[in-house]
Amino acid sequence: MKARSLKKDKVNIITLGCSKNMVDSEVLSGQLNANNIDVVHENKRSDHNIVVVNTCGFIDKAKEESVNTIIEQIELKKKGRLDKVYVTGCLSQRYRDDLEKEIPEVDAWFGTMELPLMLKQFEADYKSELIGERLLATPKHYAYLKISEGCNRTCAFCAIPLMRGNHISRPFEELVREAERLVKMGVKEIMLIAQELTYYGLDIYKKRMLPDLLKHLSDVEGLAWIRLHYAYPSKFPLEILDVMKERENICNYLDMPLQHASDHMLKAMRRQITKTEMNELVNAIREKIPGICLRTTLIAGFPGETENDVDELKEFLAHHRFDRVGIFTYSHEEGTSGFELKDDVSPAEKQNRAEEIMEVQQEISYEKNQEKIGQVFKTLIDKKEAGRYLGRTEFDSVEVDNEVNIHAEKKLPVGEFVNVKITKAYDYDIEGVVI
Secondary structure (H helix, E strand, O other), X not given: OHHHHOOOOEEEEEEOOOHHHHHHHHHHHHHHHHOOOEEEEOOOOOOOOEEEEEEOOOOHHHHHHHHHHHHHHHHHXXXXXXXXXXXXXXXXXXXXXXXXXXXXXXXXXXXXXXXXXXXXXXXXXXXXXXXXXXXXXXXXXXXXXXXXXXXXXXXXXXXXXXXXXXXXXXXXXXXXXXXXXXXXXXXXXXXXXXXOHHHOOOOOOOOOOHHHHHHHHHOOOOOXXXXXXXXXXXOOOOHHHHXXXXXXXXXXXXXXXXXXXXXXXXXXXXXOOOHHHHHHHHHHHHHHOOOOEEEEEEEEXXXXXXXXXXXXXXXXXXXXXXXXXXXXXXXXXXXXXXXXXXXXXXXXXXXXXXXXXXXXHHHHHHHHHHOOOOOEEEEEEEEEXXXXXXXXOOOOOOOOOOEEEEEOOOOOOOOOEEEEXXXXXXXXXXXXXXX
16 A cells, blocks of 8 residues: 555546436546546556446446445455545435445545535545536547436436436537537537436526527537437427428437337326327427437336236337337336335336337337448448447447448548448348448
8 A cells, every 4th residue: 555655646437327427427537637637437457546436326227236336346445456435426416325334435425416525535626617628438539418417307217306406407608618629629429418408498598498509519610410319208399300400410310218108107107298299299200300210218117007008109119110219127216206106017027028119129120220221321430349340320329229330441440431331231230331
């Protein structure tokens, strides 16, 4: 320990959970770096002496992963390989009192909005002039842009408001400045994220301002792609689509979690929308933007869900043929209104239902990918792996969607665009050659 104390501190940040957590870690990195403190993400070299675990507390599996990661770092500390272990993020925000008792070896716990307090542990100053500046943990050609924090919705299954608080929009001037900085750093694609994109602006501008924000962001010189994640379907502002149609650098892509499709479940989940309204919305979106890629996420096994509800959901998927679908099994979260209901679907049955639903989507995905054979797509090269290049089209977001396996006879620049002609297609990936 004496020898280590002579060395300059080096902080390793481990990020768990969603892209919103990733942005928080990047902001922390930027603040530490501005205070002349060495900082890295997911360090493989193990030459750091301090760890910050940015936790997720969304569902049971995420909470378990977060706790296991904390314990792993504590074991390294006990062996003398670490000096300090700090914990932040959603799990820490929600369960701090219990965790402090169960894992007393953690040096300090912080909530989701306590960055200045955390910096004090490093004798570092919070630099307000750095708002929006961060060290990217993603490859330099794409980045997430968090346009708001928290959520005002009361969905029965969701504990996010308990951990992140009410919706707070960021001023669009600030967001435009951040986008400009990201482009100067080499970013070509920005993915807009929030707990609910479409609520943006209601708190500070008294109206939905996402269409206006998109116009300003699309004017940023050098920004090739803007992608929209997490649009809430209730009271969806269709003006977004007008901007999408008008601006070439806004991807024809929309991530809109619907969660279910039976009125029985939508009401129980407190989704503030009916199946008929969802049908009308999906049709309206596709009418305004033909060929748009629609991604949604669903929940299987919410309390009271019946086989009829599952069948109705499968029929809904078969009818609308979404391009991308993700599914979660319901997690019974204390503090939510759903927790007051009896969790009456067994874990095994939840998993069975999720698999049934995804079997429907798998066939749809395969058929949609087959339709791409022979077509040419502008493709962003993300990486080279195992001797091949992997990229994405405007219809594919990072990690959750299709990848394009690219065959090329010459070296291709990662982070650049190429035109790829699709030659083969599978359930969730496609292959092609550069032309």
